[in-house]
Amino acid sequence: MKEAGANEQHKSIIGALRAAALRWEFEQINFVMDNCGSVVESDFYTELKKLDVEEKKKDRLFADHVTQVCEVHNRVIVSFLQQVQRFVRATTEGLRENIGHNVDVWGDGESNTRS
Amino acid sequence: MPVWRLKHSHINSAGCKGMATIVTAAHHSIWRHLYDSMHATQKPKSKLKIVTLDKEGNMSTLWRREEFLRICSKKDLAEKAQDIEGTMIVKKSQETRYNLDPVSFFVNRFWSRRPDGVTINKALQIVFILELK
Numbered sequence: 001m002k003e004a005g006a007n008e009q010h011k012s013i014i015g016a017l018r019a020a021a022l023r024w025e026f027e028q029i030n031f032v033m034d035n036c037g038s039v040v041e042s043d044f045y046t047e048l049k050k051l052d053v054e055e056k057k058k059d060r061l062f063a064d065h066v067t068q069v070c071e072v073h074n075r076v077i078v079s080f081l082q083q084v085q086r087f088v089r090a091t092t093e094g095l096r097e098n099i100g101h102n103v104d105v106w107g108d109g110e111s112n113t114r115s
Numbered sequence: 116m117p118v119w120r121l122k123h124s125h126i127n128s129a130g131c132k133g134m135a136t137i138v139t140a141a142h143h144s145i146w147r148h149l150y151d152s153m154h155a156t157q158k159p160k161s162k163l164k165i166v167t168l169d170k171e172g173n174m175s176t177l178w179r180r181e182e183f184l185r186i187c188s189k190k191d192l193a194e195k196a197q198d199i200e201g202t203m204i205v206k207k208s209q210e211t212r213y214n215l216d217p218v219s220f221f222v223n224r225f226w227s228r229r230p231d232g233v234t235i236n237k238a239l240q241i242v243f244i245l246e247l248k
Contacts, residue, residue, distance in 0.1 A: 008203060009228055009230065009244075009246070010244070010246070011199065011203065012196065012199055012200055012203065012224075012225055012228060013174065013225075013228055013230060013244055014244060015195075015199040016192055016195040016196035016198075016199050016200075016225060017186075017187075017192070017195075017242065019195035019198070019199070020187040020191045020192045020194070020195040020196075021186045021187040021191075021192075023240060024186055024187075024240045024241065024242060025239075025240060025241045025242070026241075026242050026243075026244065027241070027242075027243055027244070028243070028244045028245075028246060029243050029244070029245050029246070030245075030246045030247075030248050031149065031245070031246070031247045031248070032248050033145070033247070033248070048153070050243065051153055051157070051163065051165070051234060051243065052157050052158045052161035052163045053153055053156045053157060053158070054156050054157070054158050057156040058156075060156075061152050061153070061156055064148070064152060065145075065148070065149050065152065068144075068145055068148045068149070069145055072141040072144050072145050073141070075137070075141065076134070076137055076138060076141050079134070079137045080133075080134060083133055083134075
């Protein structure tokens with residue numbers, strides 16, 4: 001959904017700008033995270049270079065970014081599990097259900113994620 | 116007994132009604148952190164300016180700024196945007212507004228687009244539109 005939106009936005013904004021201002025260059029830079037929160041280091045560094053980030057600071061910036069992504073991703077998963085557990089407790093107390101590729105939920109209050 | 120079949124991509128999607136608020140907040144949180152970090156670690160002599168976008172920031176508010184009006188006029192950009200927006204799908208949720216006035220709809224949809232970030236290098240005449248996906 002986010003990707004489709006970003007692609008549409010790219011087509012509209014970059015397309016219109018390129019047509020309206022022929023002497024300027026326009027480019028979309030995408031910082032991509034996958035659904036499990038991973039970031040491709042080489043891609044990330046390529047984008048940072050375009051944005052004139054100091055070379056000696058890029059490793060630290062990357063580490064901070066990945067930490068931030070993981071923490072926020074964890075909050076999203078916890079929120080999801082809390083919502084599911086509320087439902088599971090109400091319907092199948094004590095039963096364990098698989099809810100996707102990587103996430104299991106226990107109806108008795110325990111939760112776990114594995115990748 | 117319920118059978119759950121949900122993928123990570125669904126959990127992480129703002130398209131999932133139950134997760135929309137937290138996923139959107141997560142996106143903003145990561146982006147704000149990255150944007151501020153890039154701002155703080157730019158080369159001192161860089162001519163590239165990272166534009167601060169506030170919560171209401173969109174293409175319309177960007178094109179009120181002098182530096183963007185120098186790239187092209189709002190009128191020229193609206194004309195080109197209308198042509199491109201006209202080739203793109205009108206979502207079900209947008210049909211009522213579209214049916215009222217198709218031309219205004221396309222132009223307004225363009226001006227309301229919100230890039231995550233924008234940088235401008237006046238010396239090299241380059242604009243980067245930034246997205247976190």
